[in-house]
Structures are given as C-alpha cells and as structure tokens.
Amino acid sequence: MIKSYSDYQYYLERDRIARGMPDNVKRPRFGRDVVWRWQRTLRTLEYIHNCKKGPFWSFIRLALTIKFRMDSVKLGFTIPINTFDEGLYIPHYGTIVVHGTARIGKNCRLMEGTNIGDSAGRTPIIGDNCFICTGAKILGGVRIGNNVIVGANAVVIKSVDEDDVTVGGVPAKIISHKNSAAYINERLR
Numbered sequence: 332m333i334k335s336y337s338d339y340q341y342y343l344e345r346d347r348i349a350r351g352m353p354d355n356v357k358r359p360r361f362g363r364d365v366v367w368r369w370q371r372t373l374r375t376l377e378y379i380h381n382c383k384k385g386p387f388w389s390f391i392r393l394a395l396t397i398k399f400r401m402d403s404v405k406l407g408f409t410i411p412i413n414t415f416d417e418g419l420y421i422p423h424y425g426t427i428v429v430h431g432t433a434r435i436g437k438n439c440r441l442m443e444g445t446n447i448g449d450s451a452g453r454t455p456i457i458g459d460n461c462f463i464c465t466g467a468k469i470l471g472g473v474r475i476g477n478n479v480i481v482g483a484n485a486v487v488i489k490s491v492d493e494d495d496v497t498v499g500g501v502p503a504k505i506i507s508h509k510n511s512a513a514y515i516n517e518r519l520r
Contacts, residue, residue, distance in 0.1 A: 349420035
C-alpha cells in the first residue's frame with residue numbers, strides 16, 4: 332500500500348517495468364497506452380487517498396475519483412484502490428472485476444474477463460508473481476500461493492497452498508508444476 336510520495340514513485344516505476352517499457356519511456360504515450368494511463372490514475376488516487384488530507388486534497392480526490400470511474404467504465408474495469416501491490420500489469424482492456432477487500436500481491440499479471448470476488452463475505456488473498464489468465468474466476472476466502480498461474484476459464488473455489496504451480500479447470504485443481512516465471516517481467520524478480 333502506498334504510504335508516502337517515495338512509495339508512490341516506486342509503485343509507478345514498478346508498474347512501468349511490469350509493462351516491459353524501455354527505460355527511456357517514463358509515461359504513457361498519448362492515444363496508445365490507455366490501460367497504463369488508467370493505472371497511473373489508480374496509483375495517484377491511492378497516493379492522495381492514503382497520504383493527503385484537508386479540504387484542498389478532498390477536492391482533488393473527488394475530481395480524480397470521477398475521472399478514474401469514467402475511465403474504468405470505458406475500459407470495463409471494476410477495480411477499487413488499494414487492492415493491488417506494486418508491479419501490476421494489465422495488458423488489455425476488457426471486463427475485469429475485483430472485490431474491494433481482495434488483496435493481490437506483487438507483480439500480478441491480470442488478463443481480461445477475470446473476476447476476483449467474494450463469497451459469503453470472504454475474499455481472496457493472492458500471492459506474489461501470479462499470472463491470472465483470461466476468464467479466470469477466483470471466489471471466496473481462498474488463498475493462492477506465490478508464482479502461480481491460474482489457467483484460462485478456471486474457477487478457483489479452494490485454496491492453492493503450493494507455490495510454483497498451474498491450476499485449471501472447474502473447479503480448479505493443480506494441473507502442472509510450471510510456474511509463472513515466463514509471464515512476469517524478469518526485472519521485477
């Protein structure tokens with residue numbers, strides 16, 4: 332969670348690296364990097380929400396929240412602030428739903444059509460370096476270990492305590508001992 336300006340800068344840099352952007356590209360390119368631009372707004376809103384108080388910042392927070400929600404609707408994202416740790420990478424826009432109390436670790440790669448939601452008031456906790464493939468659903472109070480791939484259209488309703496595995500199917504179970512290393516930018520490890 333972002334707790335200072337230096338944390339904010341660090342998160343922005345880790346998200347840029349997760350996208351695989353060259354070192355000379357520091358900001359989203361106009362008209363091309365719409366998801367990255369949205370993500371920078373997410374991080375800015377997290378910073379202002381967590382660190383800045385007072386009437387001036389309340390106004391800024393309100394204006395930024397309106398922009399963030401409008402952009403989220405355009406991209407199909409329902410992702411609240413303070414759910415993802417550093418190194419988030421969303422390569423494509425499309426429907427993505429994340430519950431506000433879910434917690435996702437560092438260096439998560441999240442594909443379109445995914446849902447990380449609650450069941451009976453409990454939400455998932457996902458480890459570091461996870462790759463969540465297209466159409467995956469992670470529901471309830473499950474825990475997912477580190478370096479895990481959640482396969483396309485998998486439905487995870489039971490915890491995946493092992494690290495370095497691939498899960499798939501309905502309901503999801505371990506289908507391979509291949510980890511997510513090939514899908515997470517090596518500069519983040």
